[in-house]
Amino acid sequence: MTNRIPIFAHRGASGYALENTLKAFEKARKLGADGIELDVQCTKDNCLVVYHDLDLFRLTGLKKKITECTYEELLSYPLGKHFFRKFSKERIPTLQKVVEWANLYSMPLNIELKESLLNNQKAIIDGLKGLALPKGSHFSSFHDELLKLVKMQRPDAQTAIIVTKKFNWQELRQQSHIDAVHAHKKYYKPEYFKACSSVGKGLRYYAITGKEKFLANPDTSVIGWITDFPDTVANAEKSKNNKTDVQL
Structure with a gap:
């Protein structure tokens, strides 16, 4: 029997396909x-859309912020890297559309709330209403205030803070609105395991490539x-797991 730690694909399989697309x-x-x-992110007309950057330039070539566009406008912008963009049929999807796709396969979502939502909390409140997520889904963010809002509106929702070097790990005990911590793999160290496990919060690590030695025997946190x-x-x-089975 295997006991594999869940693997979340960062912006989808972004090593193989255009990020944050279906x-x-x-x-x-x-x-x-x-x-x-x-x-x-959030559009000008309060639509929650799946896109990483605040501005559109990197994947559309346009020098506009996503908050300056309606969703209808976004649909007219092909997504892609510079030389392939004009041939692309990919468009920025709505969160609702991705959730519908995920529910077809019971695929948990790690929904990172980005900076455009800091000035449009109404979009989060409206977006959370009736949002039926697959089991195992959770909300994450660098912005603690957004996680507090999620917990206030949906106490049943799981949340995770994405930490930076300024984060005070000792304050986790007081942060009851946070259920887990997301950290870069450089924080894969005993002091951080202890900080989380001592207060009953789990750790998810990002920037994992599959070559890390710690994958063979990960900490229980x-x-x-x-x-x-x-x-x-x-x-x-x-x-x-195969090596473990042989040893057994």
């Missing part, structure tokens, strides 16, 4: 991901890996 999410599912990590390459991490996990 194609990337479907690719991740086929590669064996257990869940999807995605980013949520770890509840998830976040990666651009879900197949590579899954294979590393399978290799670990």
Whole structure:
């Protein structure tokens, strides 16, 4: 019997397909991901959309912020890297559309709430109403105030703070609105395991490539890996479990 730690595909299988698109999410599912990590921004007309950057330039070539556009406008902008953009059929999806897709496969979502929502909390409140997420889904953010709002509106929702070097790990005990911590793999150290496990909060690590030695015997505080390459991490996990089965 295996006991694999859940693997979340970062912006979908972004190592293989255009990030935060339904194609990337479907690719991740086929590669064996257990869940999807995605980013949520807000449009001018309060639509929650799946896109990482506040501005559109990197994937559309337009020098506009996502908050300056209605969703109808966004649908006219092809997504892609510079030379391939004009041939692309990919468009920015709504959160609702991605949730509908995820529910078809009972695929948990790690929904990262981005900076455009700081000035539009109404969009979060409205978006949370009646939002039926697959089991195992959760909300994450660098912005603690957004997680507090989620918990206030949906006490049943799971939340995770994404930490930076300024984060005070000793304050986790007082942060009852936070259920878990998301951290870069450079924080894979005993002091951080202890800070979380001592207050009953799990850790999910991002920037995982599948080559990390700690994948073979992860700490018990770890509840998830976040990666651009879900197949590579899954294979590393399978290799670990096969070795365990042989030893047994």
